[in-house]
Amino acid sequence: MTQPIRPVITVVGGGFSGTALVLQLRQQPALREAEIHLIEPREVPGPGLAYSARRPEYLLNVRPAALSLYPETPSHFADWLKTQPESAAGAPDFAPRTAYGRYLHQELSGALAPTAAAPRVLWHNSRALTAPLLPSGQRNVLLADGTELMSDYVVLALGNFPPPPPAGPDHRYLHHPGYHADPWATGNIRRIGPDDSVLLIGSGLTAVDVLLALHHDGHRAPVAVVARHGRWPSAHGPGAAPYPSFYPELAAETTVTGVLAIFKRHLRAAVAQGIGWQPVLDSLRPNLGQIWAAWPLAEQRRFLRHLAGLWAVTRHRSPPQNAEALARLTAAGLVQLRLGTVREIVPDGPLLRVRIGQKDGVGEWLTARHVVCCAGPLLDYGRIADPLVMSLRDKGFLAPDPLGLGMLTDPHGALRGADGRISTTLFTLGPSRRPAYFESTAVPELRQQAAELARELARRVTMK
Numbered sequence: 001m002t003q004p005i006r007p008v009i010t011v012v013g014g015g016f017s018g019t020a021l022v023l024q025l026r027q028q029p030a031l032r033e034a035e036i037h038l039i040e041p042r043e044v045p046g047p048g049l050a051y052s053a054r055r056p057e058y059l060l061n062v063r064p065a066a067l068s069l070y071p072e073t074p075s076h077f078a079d080w081l082k083t084q085p086e087s088a089a090g091a092p093d094f095a096p097r098t099a100y101g102r103y104l105h106q107e108l109s110g111a112l113a114p115t116a117a118a119p120r121v122l123w124h125n126s127r128a129l130t131a132p133l134l135p136s137g138q139r140n141v142l143l144a145d146g147t148e149l150m151s152d153y154v155v156l157a158l159g160n161f162p163p164p165p166p167a168g169p170d171h172r173y174l175h176h177p178g179y180h181a182d183p184w185a186t187g188n189i190r191r192i193g194p195d196d197s198v199l200l201i202g203s204g205l206t207a208v209d210v211l212l213a214l215h216h217d218g219h220r221a222p223v224a225v226v227a228r229h230g231r232w233p234s235a236h237g238p239g240a241a242p243y244p245s246f247y248p249e250l251a252a253e254t255t256v257t258g259v260l261a262i263f264k265r266h267l268r269a270a271v272a273q274g275i276g277w278q279p280v281l282d283s284l285r286p287n288l289g290q291i292w293a294a295w296p297l298a299e300q301r302r303f304l305r306h307l308a309g310l311w312a313v314t315r316h317r318s319p320p321q322n323a324e325a326l327a328r329l330t331a332a333g334l335v336q337l338r339l340g341t342v343r344e345i346v347p348d349g350p351l352l353r354v355r356i357g358q359k360d361g362v363g364e365w366l367t368a369r370h371v372v373c374c375a376g377p378l379l380d381y382g383r384i385a386d387p388l389v390m391s392l393r394d395k396g397f398l399a400p401d402p403l404g405l406g407m408l409t410d411p412h413g414a415l416r417g418a419d420g421r422i423s424t425t426l427f428t429l430g431p432s433r434r435p436a437y438f439e440s441t442a443v444p445e446l447r448q449q450a451a452e453l454a455r456e457l458a459r460r461v462t463m464k
């Protein structure tokens with residue numbers, strides 16, 4: 001008699017990506033007998049880093065219609081939101097991130113409840129430390145609580161890591177109580193007194209969040225914001241009619257300059273018709289991965305050097321109410337933008353002295369009681385110091401890409417090792433897949449990856 005196949009799939013990381021994957025795995029008929037383990041050290045699985053903060057002033061930066069967990073049911077989150085207290089006075093255009101965290105946790109909780117019709121899902125409230133390969137071809141995932149999970153497939157859904165240290169080589173400031181290395185750490189901002197001087201490094205979406213949180217907590221002193229280009233994220237406009245895709249014109253372009261020339265032509269045509277730049281940019285979104293992948297490494301590097309900053313503030317937009325609040329704070333003199341790069345941070349008693357380098361060579365020193373690094377997540381897997389990442393990297397199972405954007409993978413998300421070989425046991429999804437797509441950050445891309453990876457694992461189980 002043939003034995004039933006009981007594959008074991010371990011998903012490391014229970015944020016959006018891990019949650020979406022677990023929910024998709026449960027829908028695969030071929031995985032009905034599977035055992036699925038979800039590893040997440042946070043107290044509540046589902047929200048992950050992005051949606052765990054209990055601060056109602058932190059808003060989602062996308063409208064509800066784009067935020068369903070399930071690509072096959074696009075209105076799932078919007079429908080759920082209508083039933084929630086946040087919609088008492090009408091469904092919000094930009095809901096609090098806490099609401100989205102609740103949504104993710106609720107959907108995941110449904111999957112953790114045992115049913116006969118779907119595979120078993122077990123949540124381990126712990127951290128994965130190593131995952132060595134055994135002679136049997138399985139991986140033994142070792143958790144911080146001592147649990148060992150013999151796994152046929154291990155999926156790394158590790159998400160975003162805190163920004164790297166912004167200034168060197170003297171790193172004493174990293175241990176100073178006024179230096180906030182992780183802008184997302186719980187309770188971080190609440191340690192800042194109302195009259196304390198504050199300096200933020202970076203002017204992206206995280207910096208806007210921190211400014212709004214400080215304002216919400218009654219902070220009264222001006223905040224210095226140091227940014228290389230000095231641009232704030234642009235604001236979402238009212239929902240505009242879509243601009244037709246012109247990707248077919250770009251498909252053969254293998255240079256950044258070529259793509260930019262065609263884009264600018266469409267931009268001029270759109271402006272002549274009274275259409276804003278946003279729909280033109282958004283029309284490319286479904287094909288961004290293909291445009292990026294068509295560029296050789298040197299062109300990708302060129303894009304990162306010259307255009308990634310501009311891209312970040314035009315593609316990732318703020319809710320309009322955030323942009324308005326920021327404008328009010330700036331007009332009141334409470335936000336002071338400084339162009340430049342942080343070169344040095346030196347502890348000076350209870351204060352931190354920060355040296356800003358500017359393009360013309362002239363620099364300045366600023367002093368603040370608190371410095372918050374809002375420089376964007378660390379994605380370079382050559383530098384990430386998580387024990388699991390380090391152990392897989394040291395053994396050559398995980399290889400960072402040459403541009404420092406994430407992990408090398410095949411098109412399914414299977415890890416490509418340092419020797420170039422594709423793993424049959426290790427997979428990843430989420431921001432770690434930026435080398436393949438460049439944009440691998442927001443919900444629409446990640447839920448698609450989850451659905452495709454679940455189908456791929458189901459296919460492999462059937463083939464075994």
Ligand SMILES: Cc1cc2nc3c(=O)[nH]c(=O)nc-3n(C[C@H](O)[C@H](O)[C@H](O)COP(=O)(O)OP(=O)(O)OC[C@H]3O[C@@H](n4cnc5c(N)ncnc54)[C@H](O)[C@@H]3O)c2cc1C
Binds near residue numbers: 059160161444
């Ligand atoms: C502050 C913030 C706000 C955002 N807002 C939006 C938004 O409004 N809309 C949008 O579309 N996108 C937003 N994003 C983008 C975000 O990347 C995705 O929406 C999504 O949340 C990423 O999910 P993830 O599961 O890949 O990563 P994370 O949310 O980072 O989750 C990864 C999880 O892995 C766990 N983990 C890490 N290492 C281990 C280990 N060794 N063992 C076990 N567990 C581990 C962590 O504890 C964490 O919970 C935001 C991102 C951030 C940082």
